[in-house]
Amino acid sequence: MVTSVEFGARMITIDGKQIKLQIWDTAGQESFRSITRSYYRGAAGALLVYDITRRDTFNHLTTWLEDARQHSNSNMVIMLIGNKSDLESRREVKKEEGEAFAREHGLIFMETSAKTASNVEEAFINTAKEIYEKIQEGVFDINNEANGIKIGPQHAATNASHAGNQGGQQAGGGCC
Structure with a gap:
């Protein structure tokens, strides 16, 4: 059981630009719910x-x-992740249910396995791409840090809150 909020950072490249994702993982614990709410205020994803x-x-x-x-x-860009796709024999939630929930709420959806790293990198990249597209379209004002976006000398830093990971395994490097 996680007893603290995990923090990690990950660098990815989109359109030749280095983007730093800051990741705050509460593992879905109720005790961190009030803290998580404050993370959302400064998050782009x-x-x-x-x-x-x-x-x-x-x-x-x-x-x-x-x-x-x-x-x-x-x-804010929100991606819904069904984790532990490597445990198909123990599945209780059908992929179609996750897809339907995401569609109904306007979320991006994918299934991952933190254990095998299946789709983990893709989840971060897809979220960052959506945020980047919103920056390009002018949806996010990059001069307003309240949007969770900071322009650095060589890269954009984007906060990505990672909440609701209830029972998911923590992979190295602060991901799922």
């Missing part, structure tokens, strides 16, 4: 993660999504 082998984690998504939407910029 969030990954809501549930464990495909535990229906209760999927059932809590609505609450986490409400928190994210209530306490964040209305343009």
Whole structure:
């Protein structure tokens, strides 16, 4: 059981530009809910993660999504992640259910396995690409740090809150 908030950073390249993602992982613990709300205020993106082998984690998504939407910029990019795709035989939440939830709430969706690293990098890249596209379209004002975006000398730093990872395994480097 996680007893603290995990923090990590990851550098990725999009359109030849270095982008630094700052990742705050609360592992979906209720005790960090009030702290998580403050992270949303300065976030350009969030990954809501549930464990495909535990229906209760999927059932809590609505609450986490409400928190994210209530306490964040209305343009925040939110990706829904079904984690532990390597445990197909123990699956309690069908992929189609995750896809339907994401579609209904306007989220990006994918399944990952933190254990095998399947789709983990893609989840971060896809979230960063969506944020980058919103910057290019002028949706995010890069001069307003309240949007969770800071322009550095060589890269953009983007905060990505990672909340709702209930029962997901922590992979090295501060990812899922």
